Amino acid sequence: MTAIPNIIELEGVSFGYNKQSLLLDQLTLKIPQHAIYGFIGHNGAGKTTTMRLILGLLQPQAGKISVFGKEGKYNSVSMLARTGSLIETPPLYEMMTAYGNLKLACKYLTLPYVRIDEVAEMVRLQGQLHKKVRQYSTGMKQRLGLALALLRDPDLLILDEPTNGLDPQGIKDFRLLMEQLRQMGKTIFLSSHLLSEVEKMATHVGILQEGKLRFSGTIAELNQARKRHLKVQVKVSAASRVNELISSHVLDHETLVLSVNNREELAGHIKKIINAGISVYEVVPQKSDLEEIFLDTLIPNPITLC
Amino acid sequence: MLEYLSTYKQTILGEYYKAIKTPIVYLVFIASFLVVLGVSIVYLINVAGMVDLNTNPWDHFINRTLAVNAIFMMLPFVVLLTSYSTYLEVRSNTWKYLYTLPQNRSVVYVSKLMVIIGMLMISLLTYGALVLVLGLFLDIAYPIFEFRYYVPDFSLFLYDVTHLFVALLGVISFQYWLSIRTKSIILPIGVGLLGFMIGFVLFTANNAYADYFPYAFAMKIKGFSMVKNSSADFCAWWGMSGGINAAACIGFTLLGVYQERGVRG
Secondary structure (H helix, E strand, O other), X not given: OOOOOEEEEEEEXXXXXXXXXXXXXXXXXXXXXXXXXXXXXXXXXXXXXXXXXXXOOOOOOEEEXXXXXXXXXXXXXXXXXXEEEEOOOOOOOOOOEHHHHHHHHHHHHOOOOHHHHXXXXXXXXXXXXXXXXXXXXXXXXXXHHHHHHHOOOOOEEEEEOOOOOOOHHHHHHHHHHHHHHHHOOOEEEEEEOOHHHHHHXXXXXXXXXOOEEEEEEEHHHHHHHHHHOEEEEEEEOOHHHHHHHOOOEEEEOOEEEEEEOOHHHHHHHHHHHHHOOOOEEEEEEEOOOHHHHHHHHOOOOOOOOO | OHHHHHHHHXXXXXXXXXXXXXXXXXXXXXXXXXXXXXXXXXHHHOHHHHOOOOOOHHHHHHHHHHHHHHHHXXXXXXXXXXXHHHHHHHHOOOHHHHOOOOOOXXXXXXXXXXXXXXXXXXXXXXXXXXXXXXXXXXXXHOHHHOHHHOOOOHHHHHHHHHHHHHHHHHHHHHHHHHHHHHOOOHHHHHHHHHHHHHHXXXXXXXXXXXXXXXXXXXXXXXXXXXXXXXXXXXHHHHHHHHHHHHHHHHHHHHHHHHHHHHHOO
């Protein structure tokens, strides 16, 4: 079996706006071809900085960045010809119409104007193109920003918080579009605060904390990690007595949540409860999403996400 | 080479399209219109004072508008034009889009500068056209001005406008470079207005340093008399001020290109 090549490779990349504090510290990241790579981290973790470094908007202080197999610094023009991006807020001229914005991009990229209708259909903005951008809602601006990124039919899409401002239907449409693009052979690198959304669309996940990658792997590998950090809800005759025996989170007088690292540990806990003369009525595994893993498991001191 | 030129062409076309779809275009036309309109209003409210029988009325009309344009309007206009052109990208959050286009950053830098210079050219051409239109309008309102019986000296007029255009290139290159480096509107406008005020003081005091200070170069243009007499003023302007102007224009453009190329090889 041949290995899937990596579209983006970061090796020991460090970056900081001042020498005292590094925003990214020896970051190593590999994004395979045809993947939807969800990049997760709290505010200030370094997600946007990583994306800006990949696009050549910032220069790393140490380490190597390769895109499409070549180091970015020497290959950036050809790399950018194959890359579409949406970093932070969409780059739009508000006094122009949406069509005007897309037409301007076509002029820069020497693309035929028919491409405008194609991307407008992809992001479901048909019929809205002749409105001034300042009349657009946040979600519509986000769609238009995505259309700009898609205009050059890129092999690689780098999207920073692309679901910001989208309504639930918009998020669903976005998810479908990402899957369609992946099936068309595109590679997508996206960051999001909506961790449950990333789980629904990504094939790979990377979790960034304080400039360091805490986890990187496929969704299956993440599920393995989730199994290793199992949570079960247990109904017993006296929850407070169980809490004296085993460290747990008591929900009410007969319900508690146990955190265990594997099934054997769980069996041992149940045995201990029964041996103490407490009746066990129900044991239900809790499905933890990425956010829970992110907050409860991978970060020793949980922080609040925005 | 052809590919390189094509990249410049498409970026310049893009920048031009953007300029005509944003308030930049209003700035270009309003600047010229205000000058000619202002002088025309003075003609209308002071007919007796402005009539100069048996001389070509176009000479006076052109000289008066040119003086107002060169001394009061063009410098603040280019400061605003360069600052707004770059601030537009900051406000629209579009720098990162421009910098992720598949082309060298210096192409964006030079193309934007070319379009700003093109906008100055359009503004001066508009000024020329408005001088002719409003001159004829004044004649319709007050035939005593006798504009219709005379023909403007087009070659001198063109020479003066070209002179004014060249005089502003140094300031444009510097202001544009400053706007790009600071990505701000306040600082370049502040520096530009300070330069304008110093230039104006040097010019009105007839100080010798006005010949070395680019913000005063446009003010030193004295209309038809400067060219007609082939005066020492005219030769000195092209010799000293023209040289400093060319050096400033080429120097700051090359510096900007070098700094942009440094970001992406």
